[in-house]
Amino acid sequence: MPHHEDVNKKSPVRLLVVDDEPHIAxxxxxxxxYEGWNAVTAGTGEEAxxxxxxxxxxxxxxxxxxxxxxxFTVLDGLRASGAMVPVVFLTAKDATADRIxxxxxxxxxxxxxxxxxxxxxxxxxxxxRRSNGPAWKRSVLEVGDLTMDEDTREVKRAxxxxxxxxxxxxxxxxxxxxxxxVLTKAQILDHVWEYDFxxxxxxxxxxxxxxRRKIDDGHEPLIHTVRGVGYVxxxxxx
Amino acid sequence: MPHHEDVNKKSPVRLLVVDDEPHIAxxxxxxxxYEGWNAVTAGTGEEAxxxxxxxxxxxxxxxxxxxxxxxFTVLDGLRASGAMVPVVFLTAKDATADRIxxxxxxxxxxxxxxxxxxxxxxxxxxxxRRSNGPAWKRSVLEVGDLTMDEDTREVKRAxxxxxxxxxxxxxxxxxxxxxxxVLTKAQILDHVWEYDFxxxxxxxxxxxxxxRRKIDDGHEPLIHTVRGVGYVxxxxxx
DNA sequence: CGGTTCCATGACGACCCTGTCACTGACCCG
DNA sequence: CGGGTCAGTGACAGGGTCGTCATGGAACCG
Numbered sequence: 001m002p003h004h005e006d007v008n009k010k011s012p013v014r015l016l017v018v019d020d021e022p023h024i025a026x027x028x029x030x031x032x033x034y035e036g037w038n039a040v041t042a043g044t045g046e047e048a049x050x051x052x053x054x055x056x057x058x059x060x061x062x063x064x065x066x067x068x069x070x071x072f073t074v075l076d077g078l079r080a081s082g083a084m085v086p087v088v089f090l091t092a093k094d095a096t097a098d099r100i101x102x103x104x105x106x107x108x109x110x111x112x113x114x115x116x117x118x119x120x121x122x123x124x125x126x127x128x129r130r131s132n133g134p135a136w137k138r139s140v141l142e143v144g145d146l147t148m149d150e151d152t153r154e155v156k157r158a159x160x161x162x163x164x165x166x167x168x169x170x171x172x173x174x175x176x177x178x179x180x181x182v183l184t185k186a187q188i189l190d191h192v193w194e195y196d197f198x199x200x201x202x203x204x205x206x207x208x209x210x211x212r213r214k215i216d217d218g219h220e221p222l223i224h225t226v227r228g229v230g231y232v233x234x235x236x237x238x
Numbered sequence: 239m240p241h242h243e244d245v246n247k248k249s250p251v252r253l254l255v256v257d258d259e260p261h262i263a264x265x266x267x268x269x270x271x272y273e274g275w276n277a278v279t280a281g282t283g284e285e286a287x288x289x290x291x292x293x294x295x296x297x298x299x300x301x302x303x304x305x306x307x308x309x310f311t312v313l314d315g316l317r318a319s320g321a322m323v324p325v326v327f328l329t330a331k332d333a334t335a336d337r338i339x340x341x342x343x344x345x346x347x348x349x350x351x352x353x354x355x356x357x358x359x360x361x362x363x364x365x366x367r368r369s370n371g372p373a374w375k376r377s378v379l380e381v382g383d384l385t386m387d388e389d390t391r392e393v394k395r396a397x398x399x400x401x402x403x404x405x406x407x408x409x410x411x412x413x414x415x416x417x418x419x420v421l422t423k424a425q426i427l428d429h430v431w432e433y434d435f436x437x438x439x440x441x442x443x444x445x446x447x448x449x450r451r452k453i454d455d456g457h458e459p460l461i462h463t464v465r466g467v468g469y470v471x472x473x474x475x476x
Numbered sequence: 477c478g479g480t481t482c483c484a485t486g487a488c489g490a491c492c493c494t495g496t497c498a499c500t501g502a503c504c505c506g
Numbered sequence: 507c508g509g510g511t512c513a514g515t516g517a518c519a520g521g522g523t524c525g526t527c528a529t530g531g532a533a534c535c536g
Contacts, residue, residue: 079264084271098436104425105355106268130272152418153464165493166466201496209514403482439485447525
């Protein structure tokens, strides 16, 4: 069973996704539900405010480009109702600088489209962790003697720091989070790469190859390939 | 985990923010809450006095330019209730000299709009520290052999003083406060620069470059760039 | 009102990351 | 045992990011 750090909480995280592209909103909601969260979607600013009132989300994903009203108007509406709900904004890649200025003040964060699903979930978890008071504890993933600190982006094998590129980090995080489950290459592509990535070559194998050299070299291998299926990170089964 | 010097206190700091621009009031409240403080806002002088009575804040952020009553009237109201609550004033850039005269008597302080949020938080922390009796201890940030005294603005590397410009100091303070977390350039821009700064060029890289020359030159590097993510100040992990 | 310091902007070069291709090797099945 | 499929790795090129310099302007100070 995948690693769900939220299963022990009394109530699941409540997420509101606001995006006028149903494709995107559903994608995010689906992934969140798979993590055990409670997710609803809205396609317009008006709908978003209605949903927020009835659903009282713990966190919001808000596309700044909405058909009816400006995303900032929705934000004001959310904030006007008193609750200081944290927000992760979505912006187009070509968004002007003044539109994304100030988005990370407070505890909020933002992401440019197209994003990778794992990246978005990681940001949501980080924002949530921080919004739960100042004494938030770091999130450290651990498999065998391999550790990953998601906040400092520090990865160590047997205590020795390893430096990873962004893609390598993302892929390894996904494998570690789901460890000891086996993930197919399709899953990895869908979660780690941007959602509009069309490449169907051997990118995954390539990055895994690099990861092995950096992480498994000279140690007991933790990255295993399951032929015909995909990859998994775990200690040799005993 | 970021440096939160308040987590061990019995009760969190109680902050009242008085500003007629909701954007500003919310901004300050959000950042304060992110630091673990308890923050409420007021948009008018009347509301401010009401809030102060019920909330009994430890410290107040007060815009001198209010729609209904003069900021000084609010101040008198606050002080009339006996408690000697410290205040950090906000003034417009074009405020006349006589209006800001005497504002820093007592333990108070003031800031001109637009300010940077880190600057405001630093002043609030400083005023709070001093208001807790005369024997306030200095706040010294420390990362490896790099130290920063926030009150004297003294920065030393391996005991040797380094002189920094205001922007350099502010950026370094932000990185040191959050060390060993990695901060994105967007976060740095949002926190260190004034809140209406629209700059989209390589200011951050430039200032970091200057900081490196002044701080890391000839030493073990403490400022690291995390490609594709941002910057971090920390000792090489071991 | 001159000089100096500090800061923002643009340009440019260097480096790193990434995806594709090509080739080799490993594994599976007949 | 041999062919075919799948995985691993090296090489390469395009694109993006980062660091630095040079320039001009604003603020500050004497």
